[in-house]
Amino acid sequence: MIATRLYQEHLRSVWMRIALGLIVILPIAIGLSLVYKSWPLLQPNELFTNLLSTEWSPVQGKFGLWPFICSSIIVSFIGLLFMVPVCLSAAIFITQFAPAWLSRSLRSIIDILAGIPSVIFGLWGVITIVPMVASLAVAYGATNTTGYSILAAGLVVSFSVSPYILNMLMELFESVSTDLKESALALGASYWQVIKDVLLKKLRPGIIAAFTLGVSKTFGETIAVLMVVGNMVKVPEGLFSAGYPLPALLANNYGEMMTIPRYDAALMLSALILFMIVLVFNLLARTLVNHYYTKL
């Protein structure tokens, strides 16, 4: 009897280790296979010309990735610009001001938002955001007045990513003990001063980490962005000009890469770049969170 139990115990722990191993190996395996596949374009001189060139013509073997990298960064930045004030204010309201019943229903709305597939955000973007941006573009006399632009992409991405950030922020705000708030209030601070000078100051690294994770999510947002960004291979010149982020490049051309020489290497290289960006952002967020917890 004891032998069986020991045996079962052993089995259980071995299985858990295997499961854990799988999870740990996965990102390494993905990274390595991307490196392997993009190897033909990873030679130093090739890499720099490809990374910094703006010429994209797979049939002629020209794989300039610069427009894609720029578009990705700009779209994420625009997304962040919209997310920060909206998410921060919403999280503060829900955790500090809203009565319990309202806070509960607001939370379920956020959960619903988080569950909506990104293609629906994209579709809605095409129907609503793109025409809105188009009329704005006409008003500002932009060269591209179709509305398919990095601005539209930034807006759509900020909507599709904000539920995740909101969840992280709400958790953060709730982690602060009431003692702290009460002692600040006892010193004569107004409620808003408590939020501004105590909560926000104390939680700053955590808030930054939440947004950093959010940004890395916006980098990967594919379908929603691809549907509204215009997919034009050029470095965006303004808010209303079309762009072509890395994930859209991958999703659009995955069909062609099989047939044109070195095209697969170029697409894998763009995937590798995306992977590295997300990795860096995650490490950054991790460091900030660690920093914050050691201080606590």
Added chain:
Amino acid sequence: MRNSFLILACVVTALTTACERTANDQQQSSSDEIQGSISVSGAFALYPLMNVWAEEFRKEHPKVKINISGGGAGKGMADVLAGATDLGMFSREIKPEERDKGVWWVSVAKDAVVPTISDKNPILSQLKKEGITRGELINYFLKEGNETWKNSSNKVSVFTRSDAAGAADTWAKYLGADSQEAIKGVAVYGDPGLAEAVKKDPLAIGYNNVIYAYDLTSGKKYPGLEVLPIDINGNGKIDVEEDFYHDIHSITAAIADGRYPSPPARELYLISKEKPTDPLMVTFLQWILDSGQNFVQENGYILLSDEVLTTQKNSL
């Protein structure tokens, strides 16, 4: 604990044997009736017709399941090569590199890509009278500049496909470019997406497969969308013999007898990784080339000529 394991094992064994038995029985009882499933993905151009074919084929063979998804010709090719689907819908010439990979194909119908504009275009009536020449189309689609609509200050908004697409490739070929990347303009995903974008922008120009420009039930162009007539002889007006855009019947007739140029008219293919040997697949493909052809015209496509059709049947 050990007992429960034993019971579980027994139950699993019993279940699997039972399942096997019923499967065997079924196969024996209905050996004359084909069953199984076929997965298809690829070109939007062939997608509506493929749905009709699948439905009609299933009326004769109800035990067959056919799963169809769009995604563009490029996805069809990638899926077939990766073994993700049995058949790919394909709407452009098969490249030498793809031939080298051993792709097998069969022509199943014809259709064409037509230039589309919004019906709210400010100079619509002029455009319908004068048409557009290939040279002007080249200016709009291939040159990076701020082209304007004929004799007006209105800037042209050029739309193209973002996904690897047969329509885009065929359109590029017509304009004398070697691939879809040569087409400039805002790129939108999918054939329906492109039609939608063109409809909404009065100054837009794009291109669509015939089946996404005309409504099959009414035969008329989709509300909001206009097909821009091509001035083939370049004399600055649409002559009687160039005027065949009113409804789907007149345009398909013009494609069939060659009045509409090719490209942008083209053959549509079904592709597979290698020559199909599975009886179900062979039956399905034979059916498409035989009774399936009865549904081609009524669904807005163009029949292959008899000799092409015979060659296709012989290739099976």
